[in-house]
Amino acid sequence: SLLPFFRGHSAIFTQPHEPWAFGQPYEVINRMTIQLRYRLLPYLYSVVAQCKEYGWPIVRPLFMAEPTNVQLRSVDDCYLLGESILVAPVLEKGAIERQVYLPEGAWYDFWTNDLLAGGQTITVTAPLERLPLFVRAGSVLPMWPEMHYVDVNAVQTLTLRVYPGDTETTLYEDAGEGLGYEDGDYRWVYIACERDGDKLIINRRTAGRYEPPYQSIKLEVVGLNREPSEVRVDRQGAPVWFYDADILELTVDTFRRVEITIPPVSPHEATLPHRPR
Known part of the structure; x- marks a missing residue:
């Protein structure tokens, strides 16, 4: 839900995959996720406008936040949405936590508002209903x-x-x-x-x-x-x-x-x- 396009496509004779098609608890989780996207649309709209005006990517690799850290050039399991939000999706089936590198500076956990130091790798709990999100301090x-x-x-x-x-x-x-x-x-x-x-x-x-x-x-x-x-x-x-x-x-x-x-x-x-x- 935190990408420029948010669409579900299917084809005839395939399994339905509308947000409500999977039963509980997934319907509630999908609803929460969609609601978050709609709440953040003004931010996403601003990021798209900056892309048009200045050519900055909407979805950015982590190394753009810390260009001198060459190790970040191979990080492909999380991304920056604009300059303010770090998105760290869980890609391993059944995982309830994951490690996230926070670029230099300070970051807030979107869900708890905890202030975290950057330049370190942290382990964050990641239940299915809560996508790990971090917001750059000052945003x-x-x-x-x-x-x-x-x-x-x-x-x-x-x-x-x-x-x-x-x-x-x-x-x-x-x-x-x-x-x-x-x-x-x-x-x-x-x-x-x-x-x-x-x-x-x-x-x-x-x-x-x-x-x-x-x-x-x-x-x-x-x-x-x-x-x-x-x-x-x-x-x-x-x-x-x-x-x-x-x-x-x-x-x-x-x-x-x-x-x-x-x-x-x-x-x-x-x-x-x-x-x-």
Whole structure:
């Protein structure tokens, strides 16, 4: 489900293989997998746009994240989806875990939000219902709500899931159909994360004339090791925000800058977020 094309083909007199044709528990697992794809469509759309604009591959070999590591040139059992997501499918029948090399830098486990140090091989549990996924620290994943198909309902809120780190993420938006983009009806969105003492700062800027249909943006900032003492949006105090299980949730109409202050445990500690392990 995390490849550009996601299609099932068959032929007459062959065994049916629609997502619901295999019984339980596979029908539930297939549904979860398809829902994840649809939630990540804005990210995948951005990766496709970057491929068109700059020629960067949509699906990338691991060595593109660490070009000097010649050993990665022979790795063919996992891949990068764009620059932010590492996908490590299980290819051995019956396996419930696998080893994954994380390129240099820091990575978050997509499912647990654990922060992991790169430049190492880890063993990750991989039950059938959970594809091993990792997100590069500093990335921002745009996500839609769950839906049965594209445009079943107009998207009212775009979720931006922020994985703290020091880097910039580039997103692309247009109408999703038609040729308006050829006349300039599109925009690029640049979102950068940075640390400044006890603050996590998220800056957002746009370039282009396209106006998306969604009315609000929901920020999900993962991996915060303590509840923030203050959240400011465009230098004003945020009216409402929620913190639970290391995740900050905040919904705004729009923003250019978000500042999140994390109080240290002691005057000598100011770590943001968890140190990778």
